Amino acid sequence: MAENARNPIRKLWQIFSSVKTGVILLIVVVIVSAGGTLILQRPITEPEEMQRAYSPQVLRVLDAVKLTDVYHAWWFVLLLVLVSLSIVAASVERFPNSWRYFSRPYKSPTESFRKALATRKQIPIEDEETAVLAAARALRELGFKPELVTSDKHVSLFAERNRISEMAVYIVHASLLLIFLGGIVDALYGWRGYVALTPGQQSSLVGLRNGATRTLPFTIRCDSAGQENYSDGSPKRWWSQLTIVQNGSEVQRKEIVVNDPLVFQGVRFYQSSYGPTGKLDKLVLSATPASGQEPAKEVSLVLDQSVALDADMSVRLAEFIPDYVVRDNQIYTRSTSVENPAAHLVVASKKSGQSFNVWLPAIPGFAENDRSPYRFEAQDLKMGYFTGLEVSHEPGQWAVWTGVILMGLGLALVFYLVHVRFWVVPVLDARGRLALWVGGAANKNREIFDEKFTKLVEAIEKQIKSESAACVRVHETSVAG
Amino acid sequence: MASVRAEHQQPTGTGATLVVMVGLSVAFLLFMAFLNVVKSGNLLNESNLLYAALIFYCGAGALYLGFGVTGTESYVRFASLATWIGLLANTGAIVHRWYVAGHPPFASIYEMLLSFVWTLAVLTLIAEKRFGVKVIGTVTMPVAIVGVVLMQLLPSEVRPLVPALQSTWLHVHVTLAMLAYAACALSFALAMMFLIQDQVKTETFLAGTSFSVVVSYAAIVLTRFDRGGLSVVAWDPQQRGEVFVARGVRLFVVIPDLGWLLLLVLFAVAAPFALYLYGRWRNDDRVLVSANRAVFVSILLQILALAAFFVRARDGRYSSLDAEGLFPTSLAASPFILSGLVGAIFISLMYLMLLWRRQDLEKLLPDAPTLDRITYNTIAIAFPLLTLMIAAGAYWANRTWGSYWNWDPKETWAAITWLVYAGYLHMRITRGWRGRRAAYFAILGFAVVMFTFFGVTYLLPGLHAYA
Numbered sequence: 001m002a003e004n005a006r007n008p009i010r011k012l013w014q015i016f017s018s019v020k021t022g023v024i025l026l027i028v029v030v031i032v033s034a035g036g037t038l039i040l041q042r043p044i045t046e047p048e049e050m051q052r053a054y055s056p057q058v059l060r061v062l063d064a065v066k067l068t069d070v071y072h073a074w075w076f077v078l079l080l081v082l083v084s085l086s087i088v089a090a091s092v093e094r095f096p097n098s099w100r101y102f103s104r105p106y107k108s109p110t111e112s113f114r115k116a117l118a119t120r121k122q123i124p125i126e127d128e129e130t131a132v133l134a135a136a137r138a139l140r141e142l143g144f145k146p147e148l149v150t151s152d153k154h155v156s157l158f159a160e161r162n163r164i165s166e167m168a169v170y171i172v173h174a175s176l177l178l179i180f181l182g183g184i185v186d187a188l189y190g191w192r193g194y195v196a197l198t199p200g201q202q203s204s205l206v207g208l209r210n211g212a213t214r215t216l217p218f219t220i221r222c223d224s225a226g227q228e229n230y231s232d233g234s235p236k237r238w239w240s241q242l243t244i245v246q247n248g249s250e251v252q253r254k255e256i257v258v259n260d261p262l263v264f265q266g267v268r269f270y271q272s273s274y275g276p277t278g279k280l281d282k283l284v285l286s287a288t289p290a291s292g293q294e295p296a297k298e299v300s301l302v303l304d305q306s307v308a309l310d311a312d313m314s315v316r317l318a319e320f321i322p323d324y325v326v327r328d329n330q331i332y333t334r335s336t337s338v339e340n341p342a343a344h345l346v347v348a349s350k351k352s353g354q355s356f357n358v359w360l361p362a363i364p365g366f367a368e369n370d371r372s373p374y375r376f377e378a379q380d381l382k383m384g385y386f387t388g389l390e391v392s393h394e395p396g397q398w399a400v401w402t403g404v405i406l407m408g409l410g411l412a413l414v415f416y417l418v419h420v421r422f423w424v425v426p427v428l429d430a431r432g433r434l435a436l437w438v439g440g441a442a443n444k445n446r447e448i449f450d451e452k453f454t455k456l457v458e459a460i461e462k463q464i465k466s467e468s469a470a471c472v473r474v475h476e477t478s479v480a481g
Numbered sequence: 482m483a484s485v486r487a488e489h490q491q492p493t494g495t496g497a498t499l500v501v502m503v504g505l506s507v508a509f510l511l512f513m514a515f516l517n518v519v520k521s522g523n524l525l526n527e528s529n530l531l532y533a534a535l536i537f538y539c540g541a542g543a544l545y546l547g548f549g550v551t552g553t554e555s556y557v558r559f560a561s562l563a564t565w566i567g568l569l570a571n572t573g574a575i576v577h578r579w580y581v582a583g584h585p586p587f588a589s590i591y592e593m594l595l596s597f598v599w600t601l602a603v604l605t606l607i608a609e610k611r612f613g614v615k616v617i618g619t620v621t622m623p624v625a626i627v628g629v630v631l632m633q634l635l636p637s638e639v640r641p642l643v644p645a646l647q648s649t650w651l652h653v654h655v656t657l658a659m660l661a662y663a664a665c666a667l668s669f670a671l672a673m674m675f676l677i678q679d680q681v682k683t684e685t686f687l688a689g690t691s692f693s694v695v696v697s698y699a700a701i702v703l704t705r706f707d708r709g710g711l712s713v714v715a716w717d718p719q720q721r722g723e724v725f726v727a728r729g730v731r732l733f734v735v736i737p738d739l740g741w742l743l744l745l746v747l748f749a750v751a752a753p754f755a756l757y758l759y760g761r762w763r764n765d766d767r768v769l770v771s772a773n774r775a776v777f778v779s780i781l782l783q784i785l786a787l788a789a790f791f792v793r794a795r796d797g798r799y800s801s802l803d804a805e806g807l808f809p810t811s812l813a814a815s816p817f818i819l820s821g822l823v824g825a826i827f828i829s830l831m832y833l834m835l836l837w838r839r840q841d842l843e844k845l846l847p848d849a850p851t852l853d854r855i856t857y858n859t860i861a862i863a864f865p866l867l868t869l870m871i872a873a874g875a876y877w878a879n880r881t882w883g884s885y886w887n888w889d890p891k892e893t894w895a896a897i898t899w900l901v902y903a904g905y906l907h908m909r910i911t912r913g914w915r916g917r918r919a920a921y922f923a924i925l926g927f928a929v930v931m932f933t934f935f936g937v938t939y940l941l942p943g944l945h946a947y948a
Contacts, residue, residue, distance in 0.1 A: 019911045023904055030897050037890040037937070071888040183886065192883055238644055258644035259880050270883045271644075392883035400885065404872040411865040447854065 017089035025083045032079065036070035043069065043209075084180050087173050095170060102166045107149045107158040109423050109439060119450065120439040121457045125464060128426040130471070131436045132157060134463035135424040141459055142452075144422065157424035165443060168413035175410055178403035185396030192392040197222035198277060198384055202245065206391045218246040220269060225387035227274045238274040240387040266393055273388035278336030279303075280320040283343055284380035285360075287315065290373050298379065301345075309374055312351050315358075319344035322383070326363060338383060347372050419443045422456065436460070499547045500559050507540040507563070527581070528637070530574035531595070535629040537567030538602070542626050545618030546834075551841070557615045561606065564618065567625075568602040575599060582639040584647075587655040590816060591637045598628040600663045608667060612855050616845050620670050620831070627823055631816070638721070650877035657870035662930055664863035665902075668856050669927035672920040675852040678843060679917060683836055684757060684769055690832040691754040691776065694783075694825040698747040700939075701821050702740070711739035713794065713818070715801065716811035723814055726803050734799035734808050739789060746786040750779045750825070773836060780829045787822045817939040853916055856923055857909060860902060867899050894933040901926045 066073035125131035144159035193206035202221035359367035442449035544560035586592035760768030798807035
């Protein structure tokens with residue numbers, strides 16, 4: 001009864017841990033991922049475009065099954081989890097065997113093993129000991145370190161190389177799981193956002209991808225930012241001079257460019273973009289009194305800032321429109337790019353309480369420039385620029401990069417490191433005469449290994465011949481006297 | 482395991498003639514180029530070196546094809562020599578451009594082609610010397626020639642790099658991508674050769690090649706046929722770039738009547754495939770004979786379509802739905818259409834070569850088990866390269882945009898390619914798949930590589946461009 005209870009579980013386990021299951025799961029992942037590239041995906045595509053591409057019914061179905069956000073759908077995550085589990089199961093199922101193979105080298109081949117091994121050769125010999133020693137020399141010549149194995153009163157040889165190769169496949173799969181783990185950690189605990197700063201501005205708030213706002217435990221301040229262009233006008237370099245302020249003191253400073261972020265406490269700030277805010281930074285005017293008797297003054301104005309012109313008069317920049325247009329007796333803003341700028345100044349007198357609306361340029365119907373006690377001329381216009389920073393926190397990325405390096409190592413071991421084993425055993429051949437049995441095994445690249453084996457056999461035969469020749473010479477000299 | 486060795490043939494009368502003819506042509510072209518160059522001055526600049534490379538690759542291609550058709554061994558030696566010299570000139574061009582531009586040649590399609598052609602020449606020589614597959618030049622050299630010709634059509638100025646492209650990691654990623662894709666291409670060629678040696682019927686190759694050509698034409702017609710004309714991207718000759726109506730949105734013009742011509746040729750290339758299916762259904766060999774004739778006819782029509790596209794694209798101004806006025810276009814504006822048309826002709830020609838010279842080919846190639854093994858060895862090189870390529874790309878994206886994986890279509894398809902080749906390795910290593918099943922899997926892998934390279938950029942945006 002217990003047997004029957006175990007068998008279905010055992011069967012299920014075997015199916016789940018089989019390579020076939022793994023490959024089928026891979027195929028499903030491939031099909032689903034490909035689908036995600038063919039079907040428009042929601043966060044990236046604008047809603048209007050989605051509605052244009054698919055009819056309402058189709059869109060309803062796609063949304064319901066989450067095919068419009070495949071890679072974050074719960075069933076896709078489940079699929080990836082299943083893939084990971086199948087890798088784990090397959091490794092667990094096969095690891096004990098491989099470990100036994102790896103940790104306990106098979107040094108003394110039995111007769112049945114010797115008969116079954118494909119790559120083998122028997123060399124007739126005269127004397128057991130000298131033959132084995134000759135074989136040892138041949139192996140050493142080929143770069144191996146043979147060890148003497150004593151069993152059943154006989155001495156045999158065992159030499160191997162790159163035993164780690166048997167573990168290589170587990171290294172590859174473990175590294176893959178490590179990469180997945182890093183990805184999961186980042187999906188759960190990582191975040192990405194954006195913050196735009198104008199020079200001098202600081203913030204500890206980041207607008208996240210999903211719409212929420214995150215408060216950082218420190219403040220990032222932009223000291224300055226800029227853009228360098230090539231001679232043809234295309235952007236060459238965006239840079240920002242950033243400072244991190246924590247608990248009132250400046251803890252880090254860096255000038256960042258694209259590809260070179262600032263990293264602080266696991267949060268990374270990337271130079272993402274640079275552009276005009278569409279808002280005025282500074283307007284520099286020369287103010288000349290209407291009487292013309294006093295010299296012109298230079299006045300620098302920011303929006304809504306009042307600057308004194310003399311003891312009585314002050315001027316305030318009430319409005320700045322980068323691109324104005326007059327329609328139906330109203331002044332409108334056409335765009336945020338500086339095409340047709342207009343500035344609305346209010347000149348006020350403290351004493352009389354009067355104020356005058358000065359427009360540069362003098363827009364008819366609105367400007368009271370002629371009545372203003374001061375004339376103004378624009379000297380310089382500075383628009384504001386912002387620097388766009390991508391902010392991200394990816395705690396899992398170290399697992400990912402470690403996994404990648406480990407996988408590179410694992411793949412190199414899997415494909416290029418061959419576990420080679422040689423055995424040399426003195427035996428009695430079919431006719432009862434003394435022979436040296438030489439056998440070899442390799443876990444990949446059979447054809448190249450066959451050549452190596454032939455070389456080894458030739459080397460052993462050569463060593464045995466020179467050994468017996470030496471014996472003969474010794475014998476002769478000893479006989480000769 | 483004794484492999485069948487090609488019988489050594491002494492160069493016959495015709496044999497020596499081809500070598501002499503090719504040699505003379507190469508010398509003549511070089512001399513003309515030299516005269517032209519001496520007038521302008523600078524001898525060893527990039528375009529001259531590239532032109533020299535083209536001449537030598539053409540010579541090599543002609544000799545490889547001659548070898549493929551007649552089997553004369555001496556052709557291979559001269560072809561290799563021509564490839565070596567072409568490679569030298571190509572390397573010179575790359576070095577010169579790198580020096581002038583200050584960055585490795587990866588920043589534009591022109592530069593990518595330059596590097597790709599170089600890699601093809603290197604692979605040809607490696608496959609020949611290391612793996613003993615001598616006839617691979619018949620496949621790689623014509624592709625290299627097409628590549629260099631395409632380059633002549635593309636804008637070649639050294640463009641300064643925008644900030645995102647200035648990273649070393651990007652260059653590492655692109656180098657790895659090129660090596661990986663080249664190894665995949667090589668595994669594809671070897672898998673094809675395995676199928677030839679494994680006695681796969683020639684009709685099956687007919688089905689495969691004609692189907693690929695149909696897919697190529699169908700992709701063009703389905704996405705660009707516009708009321709009888711062909712919709713192509715407009716080209717601004719002054720800016721030497723595509724015309725955009727808005728950010729990321731290209732302006733399309735319609736070349737009238739070209740759509741009908743391509744539709745006609747689509748039917749012409751579908752005919753061999755249809756005839757094959759019919760012949761299989763009826764089990765009638767005579768139908769297969771007409772299918773082969775239909776391939777020959779389709780090649781002529783394909784050349785006609787290519788010529789018409791050439792002429793219409795280069796001269797003429799066409800109207801657009803999205804803007805007023807007439808706009809010119811250019812071959813450079815439609816790299817994918819051009820590649821599709823040229824590639825289809827190439828595939829059809831390869832089939833004809835197999836059809837007419839299969840027995841010679843079988844004598845020249847290594848035996849089937851060896852080819853099977855070499856295919857696996859090539860994928861064993863391609864797979865680690867693919868892995869590192871994806872990793873380098875992810876690292877670059879992380880440094881530039883703050884995220885190493887975004888499920889971007891290009892990234893996703895690169896991962897799919899990786900998974901497909903992982904599948905090949907699993908089925909082979911663990912399940913013992915060999916021979917034909919392994920070869921088909923390798924071909925599938927390369928098809929996915931092609932889609933990742935061409936399809937993602939050309940087809941996927943096109944699917945939703947005109948919602």
